[in-house]
Amino acid sequence: MNEMARWPMTGDVVLVPTMGALHEGHRELIRTGKTLAKEEGTLIVSIYVNPTQFNDTEDFKSYPKTFEQDYELCREEDVDLIFYPSDSEMYSGRESVSVTEKKLTQHLCGATRQGHFDGVCSVVTKLFNIIKPTTAVFGKKDYQQLAIIKQLVSDLNFSIEIIGAETTREQDGLAISSRNRFLSTEERKQSSAIHEALVAMTLNPEKQCSELITLGKSIIESEAPLSRIDYLEIVDRQTMEPIQTIDRPALAAVAIFLGNTRLIDNIEINSL
Numbered sequence: 001m002n003e004m005a006r007w008p009m010t011g012d013v014v015l016v017p018t019m020g021a022l023h024e025g026h027r028e029l030i031r032t033g034k035t036l037a038k039e040e041g042t043l044i045v046s047i048y049v050n051p052t053q054f055n056d057t058e059d060f061k062s063y064p065k066t067f068e069q070d071y072e073l074c075r076e077e078d079v080d081l082i083f084y085p086s087d088s089e090m091y092s093g094r095e096s097v098s099v100t101e102k103k104l105t106q107h108l109c110g111a112t113r114q115g116h117f118d119g120v121c122s123v124v125t126k127l128f129n130i131i132k133p134t135t136a137v138f139g140k141k142d143y144q145q146l147a148i149i150k151q152l153v154s155d156l157n158f159s160i161e162i163i164g165a166e167t168t169r170e171q172d173g174l175a176i177s178s179r180n181r182f183l184s185t186e187e188r189k190q191s192s193a194i195h196e197a198l199v200a201m202t203l204n205p206e207k208q209c210s211e212l213i214t215l216g217k218s219i220i221e222s223e224a225p226l227s228r229i230d231y232l233e234i235v236d237r238q239t240m241e242p243i244q245t246i247d248r249p250a251l252a253a254v255a256i257f258l259g260n261t262r263l264i265d266n267i268e269i270n271s272l
C-alpha cells in the first residue's frame, strides 16, 4: 500500500471508486473524472470487490470479476492509475473499528440490506486515506450511497470534493449495472418497467406520494410479472426520509428482484 505514496501524483487527484466489472456507466464516471482531473491532474480508478458490504454471501461470490476487460476500458479512457488491492491489503482480519452512518441509512437500501452501508463507509474511508484524492466521483444510480458519502466527508473532515454523476441508461431506460448481465432474456425485457414506473411517478408531482407509489408499483407489477418489489419509496433528497407530498426536492427510489438479480434505480422529482 505504501506504493501509493511513492506514485508521483500531480495536480488534482481524482478517484473513481468501483468494484470492477466495468461497463458503460463506469466509462461515463471515468470520463467525468478525466474532465475534472484536467491535463495536469491524476485520474485513479480503484477496483475492489469489498466483502464487508455484501450482506449475502452468494451475491458476493457471484459478483463478476473481469479484471482484464476492466484494465482495457481504463486504458481506453486514459486512466493514470488503477488501484487494485488484495483482500489482505485492505483488511488485516483483526479490525475492530468500522464507520457507521446513523441517519441517512434508515430507509431504502439501508433498511433492506443490513450492514451494507457500514461496509461501504468503512471501505470508502480506507480508500480515501490510502489514495488521498482531492475529488471523488460517485454515480447517482446509488443515490443513497452518494448522500451518505457526502455526509461522511463532511462529518469526518475529509478535504475531498464529492461529485455525483448522472445515471447512464440503456435505450429502453434500464440503468446500466454490473448485475444486468445476470438477467435472462425475459427478465431483461421486463426490466424496462423500472424506469417506466419511475418516469410515470414524476408526471403528477401534485399528487400524494402514496398515490404515486401505488402508480409506480402497479406499472412494475403489470409490466414485470417476474419481479418482486423490495421497496419503492419517495424520500426527501437531503435526509433520505419518506415524505407525504412533493413539497421539496424529492427522490423516488426503487429496488426490485428479477429472478435472483436485485436491481436499484431512482429518479429526482421536483415540486411544482
Ligand code: PAF
Pocket (backbone or CB within 6 Å): 017, 018, 019, 048, 050, 053, 120, 123, 124, 142, 145
Ligand atoms: O458503488 C460501488 O461500486 C461501491 O459501493 C464502492 C463505492 C466502490 C465501495 O465499495
